[in-house]
Amino acid sequence: MSSNDTPVSPSETAGLPADSPFRPERTNRDEAQQYVLPLVVHIEKAAPPARTDALRTAARAVLVMLSDERSVGEGEWAQAMRDWQDARIRKVVRRARGAEWRKACALPGITVTGESAEVRVFPPVPLDGWPKELAKLQVSGTELDDPEPPAAPDLTGPVLWLNPELDMSAGKEMAQVGHGAQLAWWDLSEPERTAWREAGFPLSVATAAGDRWRELAVSGLPVVEDAGFTEIAPGKTVVAEGAHRVGSLPALPRP
Numbered sequence: 001m002s003s004n005d006t007p008v009s010p011s012e013t014a015g016l017p018a019d020s021p022f023r024p025e026r027t028n029r030d031e032a033q034q035y036v037l038p039l040v041v042h043i044e045k046a047a048p049p050a051r052t053d054a055l056r057t058a059a060r061a062v063l064v065m066l067s068d069e070r071s072v073g074e075g076e077w078a079q080a081m082r083d084w085q086d087a088r089i090r091k092v093v094r095r096a097r098g099a100e101w102r103k104a105c106a107l108p109g110i111t112v113t114g115e116s117a118e119v120r121v122f123p124p125v126p127l128d129g130w131p132k133e134l135a136k137l138q139v140s141g142t143e144l145d146d147p148e149p150p151a152a153p154d155l156t157g158p159v160l161w162l163n164p165e166l167d168m169s170a171g172k173e174m175a176q177v178g179h180g181a182q183l184a185w186w187d188l189s190e191p192e193r194t195a196w197r198e199a200g201f202p203l204s205v206a207t208a209a210g211d212r213w214r215e216l217a218v219s220g221l222p223v224v225e226d227a228g229f230t231e232i233a234p235g236k237t238v239v240a241e242g243a244h245r246v247g248s249l250p251a252l253p254r255p
Contacts, residue, residue, distance in 0.1 A: 035084035035124040036092050037065070038134055039174065040104045041142060042118035043095045049117035051144035051170050055205040057114035058093065058174035059160060059181035061121040063201045064112050066185055067193065070123075077108075077123040084124035091178050093171040094137035103133045119174075142171030153204030158184055158196075158246065161208040161216055161239045166232055176224055176237045177205050183222035184243035196246035208239075216241065 039058055043049065049057075070077045084090075096104050105111060109122035125131065153159045160180040162173060181203065185193065196202075208216055216239040217223060224238040 033083065034087045034090065034127045035080065036090040036127055037062070037084060037124050037178075038122040038130070039091060039093045039178065040096050040101070040120045040122075040134065040137060041093060041171070041174065042097065042101050042120075043142065043144070044097045047116075048144055050115070050150075051146045051173075052150040052205055053114040054117040054119070054144055054170060055160075055173055055177050056203060057112055057117040057119045059177040059203055059205065060114070060201045061110065061112040061119045062091070062178040062181050063185055063196070064110050065121045065123070066182065067197050068110060080124045089179065089182065090127070091175040092139065093142060093174045094134065094139055095142050095171070096137050100133075100137060104137070107131055107133055139171065140169075142169055142174070144170040150206070153206040154202070155204075155242065156245060158203045158240065158242045160184075160203060160205045161213065161241060162205065163217075163235070163237050164207050164210055164213055166235075166237060168232060168237075172230065172232075176226070179224040180222070180238035180240040183224065184240040187222055187240075187243050188246065192244060192247045195248075199246065213239075 039061060041049070041054055041058065065071055066081075068077070069075055071081045072078055104120055107122060109120050111118055111120045122131075122134065125134075158181075160177045162176070168176065181201075184203075185196075188196065217236050219239070219241075222240040222243070223236050224240075226232055226234055226237050
């Protein structure tokens, strides 16, 4: 699902630079060429992934792309990543199965796997410059369910809390939690980023209870605000909590 959203900083717009990507009003960033980060979720009819796992995997895919050596410095994707982040932060989630998925996997990108989900993330592309293998993939049809009630979120690590008052498709929610993960990443120091990456980017995704959501939305934590172009009216969709807990996470054993 397309997500032409505006991530909003913890302080809303107070004290932000005039060209900040967090500002909801039009800024200099809108004058730049606009890019989008494509994500493709693997959905086979006979064995679709669980919804919550797909959300977690999409969020982790965004973090993997942000931290990949090809995305920074002089890496082969670094310029596209800079161009994307210099404009508005857009993400689009499409679905693929069978031969479509195999063709998507042949393009430069990174596949991230969860318990049941596979999400491939690609370096940013211009809004009007999608590779044909991705352009023909469907945005609709990403309705997913959890076959069993998801486990409670792990509060010892980052949690991406969804607004309980919204009814979004799984694809839309995948884009939203991707925004939330990106805000959490931006909010960390380099040592904290390293710790999170080495731990495998553990995170939880959960829908907040009504009272809890209202507390989170005004807590000063990073919050994603949708611009209202698709599915829902403008408003807050995701709050990222606990990003700074990553500094105490144990690193995964290396092979």
